[in-house]
């Protein structure tokens with residue numbers, strides 16, 4: 001045992017240099033710290049669905065009789081449902097406790113000490129964090145000034161130890177899409193290419209049609225955003241069948257709970273309702289964008305997802321974020337070398353946009 005450190009000295013030394021992953025704040029933890037009651041907080045910080053889930057999910061869960069029985073470890077019904085939704089065979093599909101679970105599993109499957117993972121920041125921070133946990137080496141290939149993936153730099157970064165590349169498409173937090181021809185060039189490298197389509201239902205763009213042709217393509221999706229099920233935790237990935245078999249083998253046996261299965265079944269049975277909500281969010285995104293453009297101190301970026309990234313052109317993003325939080329409006333703040341002085345605003349209901357813009361205007365006048 002390492003001298004003087006007790007049980008902590010037994011922790012893997014590679015984790016010592018791992019920075020933290022900062023999840024969003026739960027409104028419950030802000031009770032008494034903001035100027036409004038916790039239930040009036042407007043949560044625009046985690047790209048959740050402001051309309052919640054389908055009412056059918058709530059009804060079905062209220063009368064579900066079998067919470068005492070473990071789920072099917074092979075995910076048979078769930079994979080069939082997802083096959084119906086995606087048009088891809090069930091043998092290609094594995095579900096997880098959110099798509100974050102699948103990011104973790106993919107890294108456990110492919111990456112060990114010394115293996116390299118290419119990441120294109122600014123992007124979803126879980127790719128960096130989970131690579132660190134799996135003892136992989138992160139190779140950062142920053143995006144260009146317009147947040148496009150630098151495809152030739154990605155090519156130059158590939159070496160004998162490179163296993164995986166992560167591409168969030170649309171990218172969180174920039175909301176930008178990577179053109180199909182760039183994704184094709186990256187797929188031609190033969191690496192395992194993970195295209196994370198967490199926001200697909202908002203962008204309408206998918207690489208799934210490439211799946212037949214490319215045996216190295218992995219596509220991730222989630223029910224957290226479009227279906228309003230972030231709290232129930234269910235996502236899935238589409239893999240070559242042999243990789244899907246491996247993931248089913250190494251995952252925790254019951255990684256998706258029965259409530260999540262019921263929720264997927266009901267959501268897919270109420271797809272027209274959910275599509276109506278998606279349309280409302282996309283319409284609201286465009287209105288929010290125009291409103292933000294009207295503010296002198298912010299520079300919003302056009303987005304294909306359910307959030308808008310804004311450069312704080314006059315002032316400090318951290319201060320703006322804090323002032324909004326004090327007034328009960330939660331957004332995400334970014335101030336890293338790859339994204340200096342930005343805030344990301346999730347698209348809410350029209351009344352959330354109204355309250356946000358009103359508050360931003362007041363702050364702009366202070």
Ligand SMILES: Cc1ncc(COP(=O)(O)O)c(C=O)c1O
Nearest residue numbers: 098099100124172198222224235
């Ligand atoms: C790009 C991207 N991928 C994956 C996730 C994880 O989603 P979940 O684990 O809720 O399915 C998120 C969540 O914000 C995301 O932005």
